[in-house]
Amino acid sequence: MATRTTYETGLEKFNRTSKAVDILFNLNFIILALLCVIPVIVVLSISLSSENSIRETGYHLFPVALSGEAYAFVVQQGTMILRAFGVSALVTVAGTVIGVLLTTTMGYALSRPSYKLRGFLTWVVFIPMIFNGGLVSSYFINTNLLGLKDSVWALILPLAVSSFNVIICKTFFKSTIPDGLVESAEIDGASQQRIFFSIILPISLPVIATIGLFLCFSYWNDWFQSMLYIDNQNLYSLQALLNSLMSNVDALAKNAASMGVSYAVLVATMPKESARMAVAIIIVLPVAFAYPFFQKYFISGLTIGAVKG
Amino acid sequence: MSMATERRNKRKRSQFRWRKQDTELTLLALPTTIWYLLFCFLPMFGIIIAFKNFKISGGFLSNVFNSPWVGFKNFEFLFTSNDAWIIIRNTIGYNIIFIVLGIVLPVLFAIMIGLLHNRKASKIYQTMMFLPYFLSWVVVSAVGWAFLSFDKGILNQMLASAGSDPVNWYMEPAYWPYFLILLHVWKGLGYGMVIYLATITSLDSTYYEAAVIDGASIWQQTRYITLPMLKLVIVMLFILAVGRIFYTDFGLFYQVTRDSNSLFNVSTTIDVMVYKQLKSATLGMAASAAFVQSVLGCATILAANWIVRKIDPDSAMM
Numbered sequence: 001m002a003t004r005t006t007y008e009t010g011l012e013k014f015n016r017t018s019k020a021v022d023i024l025f026n027l028n029f030i031i032l033a034l035l036c037v038i039p040v041i042v043v044l045s046i047s048l049s050s051e052n053s054i055r056e057t058g059y060h061l062f063p064v065a066l067s068g069e070a071y072a073f074v075v076q077q078g079t080m081i082l083r084a085f086g087v088s089a090l091v092t093v094a095g096t097v098i099g100v101l102l103t104t105t106m107g108y109a110l111s112r113p114s115y116k117l118r119g120f121l122t123w124v125v126f127i128p129m130i131f132n133g134g135l136v137s138s139y140f141i142n143t144n145l146l147g148l149k150d151s152v153w154a155l156i157l158p159l160a161v162s163s164f165n166v167i168i169c170k171t172f173f174k175s176t177i178p179d180g181l182v183e184s185a186e187i188d189g190a191s192q193q194r195i196f197f198s199i200i201l202p203i204s205l206p207v208i209a210t211i212g213l214f215l216c217f218s219y220w221n222d223w224f225q226s227m228l229y230i231d232n233q234n235l236y237s238l239q240a241l242l243n244s245l246m247s248n249v250d251a252l253a254k255n256a257a258s259m260g261v262s263y264a265v266l267v268a269t270m271p272k273e274s275a276r277m278a279v280a281i282i283i284v285l286p287v288a289f290a291y292p293f294f295q296k297y298f299i300s301g302l303t304i305g306a307v308k309g
Numbered sequence: 310m311s312m313a314t315e316r317r318n319k320r321k322r323s324q325f326r327w328r329k330q331d332t333e334l335t336l337l338a339l340p341t342t343i344w345y346l347l348f349c350f351l352p353m354f355g356i357i358i359a360f361k362n363f364k365i366s367g368g369f370l371s372n373v374f375n376s377p378w379v380g381f382k383n384f385e386f387l388f389t390s391n392d393a394w395i396i397i398r399n400t401i402g403y404n405i406i407f408i409v410l411g412i413v414l415p416v417l418f419a420i421m422i423g424l425l426h427n428r429k430a431s432k433i434y435q436t437m438m439f440l441p442y443f444l445s446w447v448v449v450s451a452v453g454w455a456f457l458s459f460d461k462g463i464l465n466q467m468l469a470s471a472g473s474d475p476v477n478w479y480m481e482p483a484y485w486p487y488f489l490i491l492l493h494v495w496k497g498l499g500y501g502m503v504i505y506l507a508t509i510t511s512l513d514s515t516y517y518e519a520a521v522i523d524g525a526s527i528w529q530q531t532r533y534i535t536l537p538m539l540k541l542v543i544v545m546l547f548i549l550a551v552g553r554i555f556y557t558d559f560g561l562f563y564q565v566t567r568d569s570n571s572l573f574n575v576s577t578t579i580d581v582m583v584y585k586q587l588k589s590a591t592l593g594m595a596a597s598a599a600f601v602q603s604v605l606g607c608a609t610i611l612a613a614n615w616i617v618r619k620i621d622p623d624s625a626m627m
Binding site for chain 1: 344348353431444452454517560595602
């Protein structure tokens with residue numbers, strides 16, 4: 001990474017683009033960066049607008065009349081949103097833990113050169129990368145055979161392992177863990193389970209962080225599994241909730257209606273437009289704050305994957 | 310039997326002897342192996358439902374065994390329907406455009422951002438441009454709605470202030486190829502740029518040092534060192550992308566268009582079609598389309614990989 005910054009002394013001074021070109025490039029990137037961020041700011045601004053101003057003047061880049069009513073509604077009446085937040089958080093945490101365990105154990109087994117089933121398991125991991133049964137038969141196996149319809153496991157299990165991650169793990173173990181370390185532990189009589197959990201995992205934090213992050217973001221951002229398998233609204237994640245609110249925002253009043261206010265009144269008075277965008281912001285905010293710190297791990301994982309498919 | 314072969318046989322036997330470690334490693338890999346069996350390999354055998362008259366209700370296994378074989382009838386329906394041509398055109402057409410833009414733009418911007426004087430600014434741009442990659446298509450659909458909504462959307466307000474009539478965007482297929490391409494580029498640009506930038510910064514710095522000593526300008530360095538060194542990565546990523554030409558990003562084509570029927574001709578790809586047929590319970594067609602996608606997808610991936618191995622064995626998957 002730092003190869004080109006090492007000689008940042010006299011040479012670097014004249015070995016670069018002219019001032020005018022640099023300004024032009026900077027302008028270009030300022031525009032691109034703003035284009036990437038402004039759409040999210042628009043959503044934020046809608047969620048902070050008063051319902052009346054939206055009804056009268058529509059959406060704006062900056063709120064016409066600032067108001068926190070959407071978030072007040074979420075806090076007071078939003079049992080549905082809170083539950084969806086709970087489902088999203090549970091699925092993200094459980095899925096990441098399960099996924100990391102399944103991925104690293106397989107990666108470790110594949111990285112042991114003397115393991116007898118290594119060839120066989122390599123094929124088990126590799127074949128799904130080139131051939132899959134397709135959506136329809138996966139759907140039927142998962143619903144009719146495994147009974148995952150309307151189960152929280154439908155949101156967790158199908159996404160837990162990807163061959164791509166297993167191969168990243170295997171490559172990492174193979175290239176960073178010295179054979180002698182494992183062999184000396186074997187001679188000392190340690191079982192493979194013991195070696196894996198007390199020696200390998202503690203010194204493999206970089207790869208665990210990379211894979212954990214991949215999984216974390218993909219679970220938090222997943223809506224497709226919900227769309228396929230979840231009909232019960234109590235099991236909606238935030239993504240699934242936002243998805244259903246995009247076509248029918250009145251649904252937000254359904255659960256809140258039981259809390260002393262009648263459904264009709266609530267539908268008429270609640271801040272529909274801004275509440276919908278507030279849900280989007282609740283989804284985006286944790287991600288937007290987290291990813292700048294973890295970008296480094298993401299890029300290292302992505303470049304392993306991109307260069308070594 | 311000579312001594313040598315006997316010794317060799319003995320060594321072979323000890324190499325194939327099952328040890329305690331093998332049992333332990335197998336136990337360790339067992340949960341993941343079961344996962345692969347259930348979620349990857351069982352569905353592979355499930356593709357036979359493409360050749361059957363399959364019913365939703367009842368147990369899966371009894372259905373698979375009891376439903377009558379219909380041979381290629383499901384496929385006949387698939388390929389004789391008027392939509393088949395549109396769907397294949399959309400799938401391959403969008404993918405070709407995405408592959409070309411997915412190489413040209415990220416490479417261009419990666420080179421540009423690598424030349425910026427101020428490295429701190431470059432980091433900030435990268436982080437900002439990476440944001441769309443972390444948004445789900447459901448959120449992007451909400452973002453799209455904020456701009457394209459007929460009565461409240463920002464785009465129509467801009468049209469109104471320019472004195473034009475508002476457009477019902479979700480009913481007008483003519484604009485959507487541009488919207489879809491724009492959104493695809495928007496979501497993936499930062500990610501692609503960062504990948505190529507990582508490749509550029511990892512290039513051997515001695516090439517550049519030698520070039521500087523020979524008096525090469527920064528442009529000559531880009532033209533004669535950076536681009537040629539990127540060529541291999543570009544070719545690899547290009548071929549691997551071509552290998553996935555029958556797969557599309559379902560979220561882009563289904564969520565962002567809000568599944569609008571008016572946009573059918575410009576937004577339906579194989580994945581969208583399979584999902585819709587599955588949900589409307591016209592299983593024969595869904596299963597046969599999924600089957601075609603899997604088989605063609607497998608063939609293109611294998612072909613792509615074969616080419617990659619011809620060019621650079623280290624980059625091949627196998």
